[in-house]
Amino acid sequence: MFSGAASTIATKVDSAFLFILVICVLMLLLITFLMVFFVIKYRRDKNPIPTNIEGNFLLEVVWTVVPTILVIAMFYYGWIGYREMETIPEDAMPVKVTAQMWSWSFEYENGTRSDELVVPINQPVKLELFSRDVLHSLFVPAFRIKKDVVPGIRTTLWFTGDEEGTYDLLCTEYCGLRHSDMLSRVVVMSQDAFASWMAGKTAHEAAEPAGRQLLESQGCLGCHSLDGSRIVGPTLKGIFGRKGRVLTDGAERDVVADEDYLRRSIVKPNADVVVGYPPIMPSQEGILSDEQIDAIIEYLKTLQ
């Protein structure tokens, strides 16, 4: 097709597409040619007396049977490729994918997390998809793979990257305000490079404060920046002790972001909504333990 193919399945999808495309183009050319040809040949000034033909049984049979055979061939071609897509190899490396408005997070078997999907070349990878909120869909055009991420249901997907490089990963199920920013990348690298990336990532993660790890893994950073920039929610830079106006039960009031306020805003985000921001943050009640919330608040204090 038009974007480069970089997975084992991609070439099969492309050949099925090409097969159908060739038949379709021939059909379209045939229909258009006949249409134009008849219109020119039987124009009223050239052919003033029409010939009435009510139909032709043989022709009707031909143009029923031939398309039937063609579409069954197309169906079969599409099916065999799909069968392979849905048959996950035993030795596939599992990666847990968590989608939420509007970010992706990838978790490897050893617990290491990343916001980009890094995989070794020629290694089947199995993605287990989870959603924290609404429907999303994971799409990697270069791999010709896509699967919806459905809250409450586990869906799976697999691929083998067969060319080193970096490929776009997009969300293709509409998920609200920043749907078109819900992007990530897949990096396919050599086995060696992958091993050292993984070692580095794991070591780096261990060194990070617990609160920071939680912000990343819970996807908070998809909406709240750490550098003062405005995304969807207020930035976390300098949040502790900040003064601001919030909307409480429809009335505006001034607050100072102390520990109590921060805790309430994590557990019941829509109790106080900062003026000028939409009330869309999901509650973290039951998702984060008290200790984890403490860790986050400790980390927020350091972001001055």
Place this chain on the structure above:
Amino acid sequence: MNDMTAAAHGSHPSGLSYLEEPGRYGGIRSWLLTTDHKRIALLYLTSVLTFYAVGIALGVLMRLELLTPGETIVKPQTYNAIFTLHGVIMIFLFVIPGVPAIFGNFFLPLLIGAKDVAFPRINLFSWYLYIAGAFFAVTSLFTGGGPPDTGWTFYAPYSIRTGTNVSLAVFAAFVLGFSSILTGLNFVTTIHRLRAPGMTWTRMPLFVWATYATAWVQVLATPIIGITLLLVILERFFGVGIFDPEKGGDPILFQHLFWIYSHPAVYIMILPGMGVITEIIPVFARRTIFGYKAIAYSSVAIAALGSLVWGHHMFVSGQSYTANVIFSFITFLVAIPSAIKVFNWVATLYKGSILIAPPFLFALSFIFLFSIGGLTGLMQGALSVNVHIHDTYFVVGHFHYVMFGGTAYAFFAGLHYWYPKMFGRMYSQRTATLACTIMFIGFNMLYFTMLVLGLQGMPRRYYDYLPQFHTGHVIATVGSWILVSGLIVMFANLLIALRKGERAAADPWGGKTLEWQVPSPPPHENFEEIPVIDRGAYDYD
């Protein structure tokens, strides 16, 4: 409606046409309280075209926003509302009612030799339901949490959770559904009960066959979307867990219920259009239709098979493997009756005596564009290919080829074909031909580019996009400008002709069906005497 008025204003050429007939009420009430199927058709024509203009404007805005990556003219929330409204307005207020409510109402009784539809008052009531639905849809923009931002598909759980005014918009679609059901019911009854003596089923014009098949789908499938939309409202207001997994619901269930209606709805949208094309082609080829029975039965086959393919919208939704394989297979089968129609249309041109005029040019454009729509549908029916192009611009391009290149083009063809009959005047045929040419160029520039963008991996419903898609978006946006210029020329030409057009004869194109046997515009009661039918609809010998 009594015999005296019929005798006074019957179909005598010097009598009053339905446009002049005063009826029981005068002034504006003679329109708003009319039960004449022709006047109701014009009520629909004005209201449907008004909303069509709004839908076009929203489409142009959307294309303008996508001219450059990042923000061009609007913010993302506005963009999301715009594509939702564009979809809702185009589907529910233009494409679904377009051909059946306007041409079905006007010409169905004429084509079967009847004085009106079976239930004239219900017919008027359907129009009021349409207006009520449209009113709710418009109100949803300015009340509650702002215009809905879910896309016209209202997928759960986003539609359950968003703070925007989804409930009212959904209710609007619910009311519009009833309008559609009542129209369908009216048409089924009319076709069964009011055919002129001698008009057997196989002597019916093929537009009537298409309307008949459509009417059944309207009656049988629309209640499902009605119930589904009510469930959404129930869940939003009372927190009943039906679709939102957080409350124990199932989001895939929503998709099933939605598409069980919305795929057959695609045939509600396209079948009447196919019927229009089937009327036009033999008239301009001045010969009988090729394969009458094949075309008639393929309408029924499309309506029947089309009710069993909804799952092809859900190949990547997590639906089971077996279900996907079955849905893919039936989807391919439904392509066959559509192909049969196309072949029969082309064969009707063979050895005809062809008059090249605007209705015919729109019909030829229809065949070409609809063929692309159908063939790109085959690509999506193939499972492995579908996985790649699902929810990308390929789908957007595909359904615009079907809905716009198909239904809307059939609507334009019908409008140019029946215009002299409806209004008794003829438009400038040169200007109409020019408009058709401009639109054809703009159309393909806009929507073919979308097919290519989709193959490259451009997802739909994106406010912003990656740099590799920029060229495609620029071409598509420029195409939208050309297309709209063509549309403006076309509608302006028709509007001007309302006052300035030459008086049209009773049968300007040389048609053989019954509507051409009465004066233009037709008298209030259509026929002075109900005709007796003793031959097929396309008898050119």
